[in-house]
Amino acid sequence: MMTRREWMMGPAAAGAVRLAAAQPRNIVIASVNGERACAKAMEILQAGGDTLDAVVAGVAINEDDPEDTTVGYGGLPNEEGIVELDASVMHGPTRRAGAVAGLRGIRHPAQVARLVMERTDHVMLVGEGALRFAKAYGFQEENLLTEKARLAWLVWKQSLRDASGRNNWTDGLDAPPEKSPQALRQRFPHVDEATLAWAWQVATNPPTGTINCLALNAKGEMSGVTTTSGLAWKIPGRVGDSPIIGAGLFVDQDVGAAGATGRGEENIRVAGAHTIVEAMRAGMHPREACLECLKRIARNFNNDRSRLAAFDITFYALRKDGAYGSASLWRSRDKEGRPRPQRFAVNDGTGSRLEDCAWLLER
Numbered sequence: 001m002m003t004r005r006e007w008m009m010g011p012a013a014a015g016a017v018r019l020a021a022a023q024p025r026n027i028v029i030a031s032v033n034g035e036r037a038c039a040k041a042m043e044i045l046q047a048g049g050d051t052l053d054a055v056v057a058g059v060a061i062n063e064d065d066p067e068d069t070t071v072g073y074g075g076l077p078n079e080e081g082i083v084e085l086d087a088s089v090m091h092g093p094t095r096r097a098g099a100v101a102g103l104r105g106i107r108h109p110a111q112v113a114r115l116v117m118e119r120t121d122h123v124m125l126v127g128e129g130a131l132r133f134a135k136a137y138g139f140q141e142e143n144l145l146t147e148k149a150r151l152a153w154l155v156w157k158q159s160l161r162d163a164s165g166r167n168n169w170t171d172g173l174d175a176p177p178e179k180s181p182q183a184l185r186q187r188f189p190h191v192d193e194a195t196l197a198w199a200w201q202v203a204t205n206p207p208t209g210t211i212n213c214l215a216l217n218a219k220g221e222m223s224g225v226t227t228t229s230g231l232a233w234k235i236p237g238r239v240g241d242s243p244i245i246g247a248g249l250f251v252d253q254d255v256g257a258a259g260a261t262g263r264g265e266e267n268i269r270v271a272g273a274h275t276i277v278e279a280m281r282a283g284m285h286p287r288e289a290c291l292e293c294l295k296r297i298a299r300n301f302n303n304d305r306s307r308l309a310a311f312d313i314t315f316y317a318l319r320k321d322g323a324y325g326s327a328s329l330w331r332s333r334d335k336e337g338r339p340r341p342q343r344f345a346v347n348d349g350t351g352s353r354l355e356d357c358a359w360l361l362e363r
Helices: 004-009 011-021 035-046 051-064 109-119 127-136 147-159 193-204 264-270 272-281 286-300
Strands: 027-031 085-091 096-103 124-126 211-216 222-228 249-252 256-262 313-319 324-333 343-347 352-356 358-362
Touching: 027 035, 027 051, 027 313, 027 324, 035 051, 035 211, 035 343, 035 352, 051 085, 051 109, 051 211, 051 222, 085 109, 085 249, 096 109, 096 127, 109 124, 109 127, 109 222, 124 127, 147 193, 211 256, 211 313, 222 249, 222 256, 249 272, 256 264, 256 272, 256 286, 264 272, 264 286, 272 286, 272 313, 286 313, 286 324, 286 358
Parallel strands: 096 124, 324 358
Antiparallel strands: 027 211, 027 343, 085 096, 085 222, 211 222, 249 256, 256 313, 313 324, 343 352
16 A cells, blocks of 8 residues: 555655565566576576676577577578577666677677677677677687578578569479478478478568566666577568667666567567566556556557557566566467467576466457
């Protein structure tokens, strides 16, 4: 219940008073692919490590994992078959930030973003400049395109069609037609059915996955990171929300932290992470703050569900008092038609688990 003193101060100031009085705790939250990241981060927090050490070490697991095709090594490439990575970090105690965008050949962009924050007075480096900076600090350049990601890229290239059903790779005078996942068997005879089905799915429905990870320790210190390979098959040089401070990530040591995964362009237009932190500053619970930001995205499309159905986006928020929440634009349904909320990862010291996100709209 709000006291008379808090009422006279106004909601934002009253919220700050409550946060200052709250007892913080070790807690880490992340996107659905972040259970291992949360576990690693919690291990570092419990050993007394810095919150930024914790989240950067956590997401490095995903950046190293060739099976996570939305982050780091194994990420799906741009339209030319080249993997380009983006990342941002924010450190609550020092109130500093760093980011890289369009980084090629370096599998740990979050670590490079941290170096930008710690070793320069810049906030973001991009493209060739980011690569040279990373190499100057000893990062090894490598080919990040795995065979699995290369297969998906080839399938995507061959799925492209003009109005006549042709493309520059197939359906010429001598090339056989290829208009279904079944037809891929002839072109990729040594690839198993499950991998071919996956390749067709991501080729025709480009994923926008990412990993966001936010941490709070028992001293009340906060940090966050977002790292991604971005939208599959993107135009070379395209940058989404992940490395944009205030969109894909924002940390305010006095209030809380927020991040996002999903359709980056729509998040940029509402400065999502910053908007959520400001909503928490005004007294909203993290989950409600995420939903408030999703309402702004829907409003940009005049709440037209037919247009909103073309994408999804999920926000994550962690408040300084340890409250947390997540919300997605859509609640989907499984193959049997049952409601299926999006999920996110949480670790409060008792092991990593997945919890359901709230949602704004239902399919």
